[in-house]
Amino acid sequence: MKKIAVLTSGGDAPGMNAAIRAIMRVASRKGVEVYGVYDGYTGLVNGKIEKLKNIDVSEILSRGGTILGSSRLPEFKENQVQMQAINQLKERGIEGLIVIGGDGTYRGALELSQKGICCVGIPGTIDNDINGTDETIGFHTALYNIVDAVNKLRDTSSSHHRCFVIEVMGNNKDSLALYSGIACGSEFIITKNTGYDEDYIIQMMDYYEKQQGKKHAIIIASEKMIDVEKLAERISKETHFSGRSIVLGHIQRGGSPVPQDRILASQMGQYAVELLLNHQSGYCVCKKDNHIIARKIEDALNDVSEIQERMYQLFNELV
Ligand code: F6P
Numbered sequence: 001m002k003k004i005a006v007l008t009s010g011g012d013a014p015g016m017n018a019a020i021r022a023i024m025r026v027a028s029r030k031g032v033e034v035y036g037v038y039d040g041y042t043g044l045v046n047g048k049i050e051k052l053k054n055i056d057v058s059e060i061l062s063r064g065g066t067i068l069g070s071s072r073l074p075e076f077k078e079n080q081v082q083m084q085a086i087n088q089l090k091e092r093g094i095e096g097l098i099v100i101g102g103d104g105t106y107r108g109a110l111e112l113s114q115k116g117i118c119c120v121g122i123p124g125t126i127d128n129d130i131n132g133t134d135e136t137i138g139f140h141t142a143l144y145n146i147v148d149a150v151n152k153l154r155d156t157s158s159s160h161h162r163c164f165v166i167e168v169m170g171n172n173k174d175s176l177a178l179y180s181g182i183a184c185g186s187e188f189i190i191t192k193n194t195g196y197d198e199d200y201i202i203q204m205m206d207y208y209e210k211q212q213g214k215k216h217a218i219i220i221a222s223e224k225m226i227d228v229e230k231l232a233e234r235i236s237k238e239t240h241f242s243g244r245s246i247v248l249g250h251i252q253r254g255g256s257p258v259p260q261d262r263i264l265a266s267q268m269g270q271y272a273v274e275l276l277l278n279h280q281s282g283y284c285v286c287k288k289d290n291h292i293i294a295r296k297i298e299d300a301l302n303d304v305s306e307i308q309e310r311m312y313q314l315f316n317e318l319v
Helices: 016-029 040-046 079-091 103-114 139-160 175-184 198-210 228-238 249-253 259-277 297-302 306-318
Strands: 003-008 033-037 049-051 096-101 118-123 162-168 188-190 217-222 242-247 283-288 291-296
Touching (some): 003 016, 033 040, 040 103, 079 103, 096 103, 103 118, 118 259, 139 162, 139 175, 139 217, 139 249, 139 259, 162 175, 175 306, 259 283, 283 297, 291 297
Parallel strands (some): 003 096, 162 242, 188 217
Antiparallel strands (some): 033 049
16 A cells, blocks of 8 residues: 545544644655545545645644544435545545544445445544544543633632533533543533433532532533523522533633643554554554554444443542
């Protein structure tokens, strides 16, 4: 294999640039040309593909976002759209593709590999929603961003005897809420897994305030679960805390990647090049029990996460 391409797709994640850099550095040492596909699958379909030079990846290790740009392209499910993408690669003599993204990106890669394109996935998403890997690139930085924001909210909450209801990202997955709940010592987390009993929360807020003498309280809710503003209003009306709410939003996704994400991305980028050069199409790079391994994309998507259950147990024992 002499020519490979890389794209980033879905929500950008801090550390994607570190992965692009690793792919470029490792591949060019082996005499392989690397092409950057701009704007994810949209750019692949439209032929926004350019040969990368070493200089293109210098000084990007510490930058958030992705130098290649990203997009979401639901139409990539269609056969005709996939064929257009395949033709773009074939016209340029590109024999292998590395995709960096979340579950939607992986499904695209699976389709391409089933159609004969040698394709490998790297998990790049703040959501940590690919069960086959313990960590995805960007998750640790997003977690850091949340903890940093909650630390600040805690300071002002305790000064004003407040309860903050904080919405974090995660799409349909609970990792960001669960891990930040543990890291921030929140009183409650609300995720698909915990469910939502508003009356119970109000009752417990009263208990924390009266019986435990807490000066502030933090509730972290995964996005799409509840209306944080309404819950904060009810807390103000029915408990002695004054309720406030905040949606952290895209702040969570930005910023320079933390070292953990830079290192993970570098390891995964290197491994992805090896997989591709060994023609292991339809595989993705995972981190399991501290080892970088390859798994079939289907298996990585359909796996059940064991860590999550242990983390819920931990949260419940700490609260
Ligand atoms: O997948 C990453 C993510 O940030 C999710 O947590 C969130 O649901 C979604 O992307 C937001 O998408 P957009 O950036 O398109 O608004």
